[in-house]
Amino acid sequence: xxxxxxxxxxxxxxxxxxxxxxxxxxxxxxxxxxxxxxxxxxxxxxxxxxxxxxxxxxxxxxxxxxxxxxxxxxxxxxxxxxxxxxxxxxxxxxxxxxxxxxxxxxxxxxxxxxxxxxxxxxxxxxxxxxxxxxxxxxxxxxxxxxxxxxxxxxxxxxxxxxxxxxxxxxxxxxxxxxxxxxxxxxxxxxxxxxxxxxxxxxxxxxxxxxxxxxxxxxxxxxxxxxxxxxxxxxxxxxxxxxxxxxxxxxxxxxxx
Numbered sequence: 171x172x173x174x175x176x177x178x179x180x181x182x183x184x185x186x187x188x189x190x191x192x193x194x195x196x197x198x199x200x201x202x203x204x205x206x207x208x209x210x211x212x213x214x215x216x217x218x219x220x221x222x223x224x225x226x227x228x229x230x231x232x233x234x235x236x237x238x239x240x241x242x243x244x245x246x247x248x249x250x251x252x253x254x255x256x257x258x259x260x261x262x263x264x265x266x267x268x269x270x271x272x273x274x275x276x277x278x279x280x281x282x283x284x285x286x287x288x289x290x291x292x293x294x295x296x297x298x299x300x301x302x303x304x305x306x307x308x309x310x311x312x313x314x315x316x317x318x319x320x321x322x323x324x325x326x327x328x329x330x331x332x333x334x335x336x337x338x339x340x341x342x343x344x345x346x347x348x349x350x351x352x353x354x355x356x357x358x359x360x361x362x363x364x365x366x367x368x369x370x371x372x373x374x375x376x377x378x379x380x381x382x383x384x385x386x387x388x389x390x391x392x393x394x395x396x397x398x399x400x401x402x403x404x405x406x407x408x409x410x411x412x413x414x415x416x417x418x419x420x421x422x423x424x425x426x
Contacts, residue, residue: 191218192253192342192374199248200398201234207398208234211248214393221365221375223386226395232378233272233347235395239376240270240345252343266295269341271349275332279321283307283331286320287338294339306334309360326352333357336364343374350382358382 198211208231214222224232238245241261250257257264277286284303291298298306307313310330315323320331329352336344344365350358362384369375369390379385386392 191372193217193251194343194374195249195251196239197249199235199238199250200246201231201238201243202246203231203234207246209395210398210400212393212395213248214391216374216376216391218372218374219369220390221369221377221388222391222393223389224376224378224393224395225380230395230397232395236270236345236347236376236378237272240268241265242270267341268343268345269294269336269339270345270347271332271336272347273351275320275328277320277323277328277331280319282317282319283312283323283334284316286331287335290335291338294341296338296340298338302338303334306337307331309337309364310334311354311356311360326354326357329353330357333361333364336368342372344368344376346375346377346379348378348380350379350385358384362388 194216195214197213199213200211201208209226212235216222224235226232234243235245237243239250241257241264252264252267255264276290278289281289284300284307287298287303287306291303304313304316307316310333312327312330312334315327320328323331329349333349333353349361353361365375365377365385366388375389377385377389
């Protein structure tokens, strides 16, 4: 679900407010592991309602890049701007505007499913209603598990619980790292519905989903990471028809 004006995070005094749609731009982002560059510099520009699907072989640095964009680690070079706001200069307001779900589910094992969702919504500066949390659990197939401890859930159930926070936090930017892993067919269908609604309402999405064809087909942009030691030109598809972008010194995913 998209953020409504009354539920959107309040911008801080030192950050520009959200206005005239969303815009996320990266220029020459690079990440390192133990002092060694993982991939060639990447650039992209996303507007309201657009999604970026990251692709590339295992170990190339897709998770590292998503974590860097989310502010969970430092990128070694480049710039990242959200609505003309440099996220390095304004890390707190940037994090208030995104919801990141990675390989780790982020659930508190000692809390029940309801308590986890309540905790997450409060963490994002809002209070989800009891009914909204029940609806989110039902949507991901966890109806009846409201008072079960998160630590006692199966791997698939834990993943579904972590995804149930998406319609509750109402963040304008979603960063999802392999969100379809451990989901059954019904769970994948539910998540795709949420993603489509989020984008149709003007949200942004960065995602990895190597084994989900629906997400690969639906993404408006595709960016393939290439090793920093690869001498070949980086390839990037700018839309669903995989139209070849002009050759550049960087990997780009420009808006149409």
